[in-house]
Amino acid sequence: MLEVKDLNVHFGVIHAIKGISFEVNEGEIVCLIGANGAGKTTTLRSVSGLKKPTSGTITLEGADITSTTPQNRVSRGLSQVPEGRRVFPEMTVQENLDLGAFQHRRISQEDLDEVFGRFPILAERRRQLAGTLSGGEQQMLAMGRALMARPKVLLLDEPSMGLAPLLVQEIFDIIVRINEAGTTVLLVEQNANIALQIATRAYVMETGSIVLAGDAKELAQTDEVKRAYLGG
Amino acid sequence: MTEFLQQAINALSLGSIYALIALGYTMVYGIIKLINFAHGEIYMIGAFVGYWTMSVFHLGVFEAILAAMIVCTVLGVLIERVAYRPLRRSTRLASLITAIGMSLLLQYTMMYFVGADPRAYPALPDYMNASFSLGGVVVKSQQLVIIGISVLLMILLQFVVKTTKMGKAMRAVSQDPEAAQLMGISVDRTISFTFAIGSALAGAAGVLVGIYYNSINPLMGIMPGLKAFVAAVFGGIGIIPGALIGAFVIGGAETAVSALGYSLFRDGVVFAILIAILIVKPTGLLGKNVREKV
Numbered sequence: 001m002l003e004v005k006d007l008n009v010h011f012g013v014i015h016a017i018k019g020i021s022f023e024v025n026e027g028e029i030v031c032l033i034g035a036n037g038a039g040k041t042t043t044l045r046s047v048s049g050l051k052k053p054t055s056g057t058i059t060l061e062g063a064d065i066t067s068t069t070p071q072n073r074v075s076r077g078l079s080q081v082p083e084g085r086r087v088f089p090e091m092t093v094q095e096n097l098d099l100g101a102f103q104h105r106r107i108s109q110e111d112l113d114e115v116f117g118r119f120p121i122l123a124e125r126r127r128q129l130a131g132t133l134s135g136g137e138q139q140m141l142a143m144g145r146a147l148m149a150r151p152k153v154l155l156l157d158e159p160s161m162g163l164a165p166l167l168v169q170e171i172f173d174i175i176v177r178i179n180e181a182g183t184t185v186l187l188v189e190q191n192a193n194i195a196l197q198i199a200t201r202a203y204v205m206e207t208g209s210i211v212l213a214g215d216a217k218e219l220a221q222t223d224e225v226k227r228a229y230l231g232g
Numbered sequence: 233m234t235e236f237l238q239q240a241i242n243a244l245s246l247g248s249i250y251a252l253i254a255l256g257y258t259m260v261y262g263i264i265k266l267i268n269f270a271h272g273e274i275y276m277i278g279a280f281v282g283y284w285t286m287s288v289f290h291l292g293v294f295e296a297i298l299a300a301m302i303v304c305t306v307l308g309v310l311i312e313r314v315a316y317r318p319l320r321r322s323t324r325l326a327s328l329i330t331a332i333g334m335s336l337l338l339q340y341t342m343m344y345f346v347g348a349d350p351r352a353y354p355a356l357p358d359y360m361n362a363s364f365s366l367g368g369v370v371v372k373s374q375q376l377v378i379i380g381i382s383v384l385l386m387i388l389l390q391f392v393v394k395t396t397k398m399g400k401a402m403r404a405v406s407q408d409p410e411a412a413q414l415m416g417i418s419v420d421r422t423i424s425f426t427f428a429i430g431s432a433l434a435g436a437a438g439v440l441v442g443i444y445y446n447s448i449n450p451l452m453g454i455m456p457g458l459k460a461f462v463a464a465v466f467g468g469i470g471i472i473p474g475a476l477i478g479a480f481v482i483g484g485a486e487t488a489v490s491a492l493g494y495s496l497f498r499d500g501v502v503f504a505i506l507i508a509i510l511i512v513k514p515t516g517l518l519g520k521n522v523r524e525k526v
Contacts, residue, residue, distance in 0.1 A: 050410060061360050074416030086411040088404050102397070103416040149416065 001026045001184055002047070002078075002153050007056035009042055016042050018208040019056070024153065024186050029179050031187040031216065033229060034205035040188040041083055043205070047186070048080040049073045060153070075103050077152030081159065083188075085142040089131025093122055096130050096141055100148030107148075115144040118174060120170070136167040147180050153184045155158040160191045172198055192229035198219040204229070234368040239491045245375045245444060247483025248382030252437035254467075254475040255389065256308075256430025262406040262470035263426045265324060269331040270311055272457020273338035274431045278304045278438025279448045280346065286354040293360060293443065297381065300435035308431025309424050317420065322422035335453075342450035350449040353442040360443070378440045385433055385490050386476065393472065406470065455499065459486075462506045468516025477517060481505070 002024040009017035017039045020061035024030045032040045045051040047058060058066045058074055063181075068076075077081060089098050097115060101107045116123040119140040125133060130141055139159055146154060156175065158169040168191065176198050179185050190193035196202055199216035212219060219225050253275055260268045270390065281303045283295035291299070313335050319327045356374065363372040393399040405422045406414040413419060442448050463482045467474025480501055489501045509516065 048414060052412065069418070070413040071416045071418050074414070080414050082411060082414060086408055086414075088407045088411065090407055091400075095400060095403075099400055099412075099415045099417070102401065145415070163516060 001061060002186065003057075003059045004043070004047065005057045007046060007058070008054045009039075009046055009051060010054045016208055017046070017053070020201050020205070020208075020210045022210060022213070024184055025186055027179075027182070028200040029175070029185040029187060029198055030204045031189055031199040032205055033192040033195055033202055035228075036190065037207075038205040039208045040045055040190075040205055041157055044080065044155050044186070044188050048078060048155055050080075051084065051093065053217075068209055071103075077150075078152030078155060079146040079149045079153070080155040081139075081142045081146045081157060083157040083161065085138040087130040087133070087138050087141050089129065089147070090181075091128055091130055093130055093133070093141055094126045097122070097126075097148050100145035103149065111148055111150065115147055117186070118147075118177070119144050135162050136164070139171060140162065140174075143171075143178075147178070147183075151183060153186060154178065156187045156189075157187065158189060159187070160189060168194060173229050192225070196225075196230075235491070237369045239487050241369065241375055242491075243484040243487035245378045245482070245483075246479035246487060248379050249437050249444065249464050250456065250460050250483050251476050251479035252382055252385060252433045252440070253456060254463040254479045255386070255472065256434045257461050258464040258467070258469055258475040259402070259426050259430045261464070262472075263402060264316070264327075265321075265470075266316060266327045266331060267461065267469075268316075268427075268509060269328070269339055269457070269461075270315075270334040271430070272453030272460070273335050273342075273433060274304050274308055274311075274453075275434040275441070275457065276448070276450060276453030277338065277342065278435030279452065280342065280438075281435065281444045282439030283351065283353060283354060283444055283448060290349050293439070294357065294376070297436050297439045297463055301432040302435075302440045304438070308427040308434075311341060312424060312427040317423075335413075335457075338404065339450055339453070346450060348450065350452075351449045353446045353448060356443065359451040374443050378444060381436065381440065385436060389433070389472075392429065398422070402426055420505040421471030428500045459499075459502050462502055465506060465516055466509050468519030471516070471518045474516055474518040 005021045006019050007017055008019050009111060015150050020043065020130065020155060032043060034040050040125055041050060046053045049068065057064055060078060065073055065104060067075060098107050101111065121137055125137065132140065159178035163171065172194050178217065187195060187199065196216045196219060201214065202216045202219050203210045212224065220230065234478050253271065256271050259267065260266060278300035281300040285296040285299040311334060315330050316327055346497060360374045360377060363370050394400060399411065401417045401422045402416060404415065405419055409419050458484065459482055460479065463478035464475045466481060467478035482505065485501050485505060486498050489495065489498050
């Protein structure tokens with residue numbers, strides 16, 4: 001469904017992503033794990049079009065999208081929940097959700113009901129400014145906003161960041177349910193433990209390269225991953 | 233009391249004109265953090281377009297306002313396209329200097345074509361020159377037209393920004409351009425749209441000033457442009473209601489100083505207000521302290 005080949009990304013002279021390749025098949029939850037600064041977020045930003053790669057190709061459903069704009073990728077079915085949620089703080093919850101559906105001619109009540117079904121707290125807070133929500137609520141809003149675009153592939157960047165463990169569990173349960181409803185998920189996460197629990201497959205990144213890849217459950221059992229990322 | 237009401241009407245007329253210009257400054261700043269110094273010139277060109285519409289084509293005041301708004305919309309979008317967009321990724325100082333250059337270019341291009349001499353605005357129809365007395369307060373019908381049109385445009389703007397899709401896109405881009413892109417919003421198109429709206433308002437203001445002061449010239453944009461800028465800063469630049477408050481404060485202060493017999497200090501007072509606000513509350517009346525993002 002989504003395929004990244006030989007991706008290279010530079011920040012000035014710094015070679016941040018060094019020729020990585022990976023793929024996400026329809027219906028999967030694929031996760032990129034790795035330490036801070038490994039290049040996970042940069043990879044995701046290249047996929048969504050916010051960062052221009054130096055070379056390499058990104059294809060979505062067989063179409064080369066490497067040089068398309070972020071807007072174009074949204075219309076093709078890629079929707080990103082950015083790191084740090086990035087909700088529009090001076091707008092209401094409702095307006096944030098409306099913006100998620102920006103490319104649709106009209107805001108479908110069905111989509112809205114679905115989002116409120118998944119995140120009932122958002123329905124309660126719909127007239128409240130997004131900036132006044134708690135961290136967990138903002139994460140839910142950012143996810144709901146991305147779902148309003150009816151994505152085929154949902155890109156999630158560090159959904160656990162800054163959240164209490166109980167809330168992290170809740171968010172990840174919701175990710176699984178979104179996936180079961182038919183949305184493919186590409187997840188970037190520092191919290192390898194929980195990410196490997198829900199992922200189908202995983203890639204381990206280290207300083208701009210993919211060093212390990214495979215079935216998530218099997219990866220969780222390997223010594224390297226246990227030692228480096230699972231605190232075992 | 234009568235005198236006070238009389239001056240209040242004058243302040244309202246002047247304030248509404250400043251408000252129309254200040255809105256353009258503040259919206260553009262809100263979205264690309266650029267002080268568009270060429271904005272005063274767009275307003276000047278609006279005044280000339282209105283002048284030609286009335287004197288050459290013999291059309292009425294409202295047609296003149298409409299024509300000025302249309303021409304200024306195109307001009308504003310064009311200026312952004314050729315002068316500011318190529319500099320989107322360079323330093324803010326580069327865009328600022330370009331804006332000043334653009335302002336001078338427009339001033340002197342106009343001067344080349346129309347000459348430096350002030351021209352009187354075409355005679356207004358009788359109903360615009362009528363004045364009537366309300367308990368001793370003399371109200372000119374042109375003042376009512378100025379206030380009425382300004383208020384109408386502000387309500388329209390409020391409607392566009394609050395409820396339409398492009399209005400929401402404008403607010404989204406001004407709050408977080410990158411997140412806006414992830415919604416599928418085209419930042420470039422949203423910026424063009426912002427310039428279009430701001431310039432249309434400035435165009436309308438140009439014609440209203442022509443009517444009010446009955447004199448236009450290619451350098452007429454400088455002072456009102458600067459004062460509208462002060463109004464925007466006073467209210468908190470980037471904040472739409474702030475620009476409105478600022479404009480009426482500036483209009484009020486100017487009128488009050490003139491009424492008290494110190495009309496020589498009219499301009500001085502405005503800039504004294506700017507200095508005062510920058511010392512006391514640099515973010516402006518409605519501005520919030522924002523933490524620098526890292």
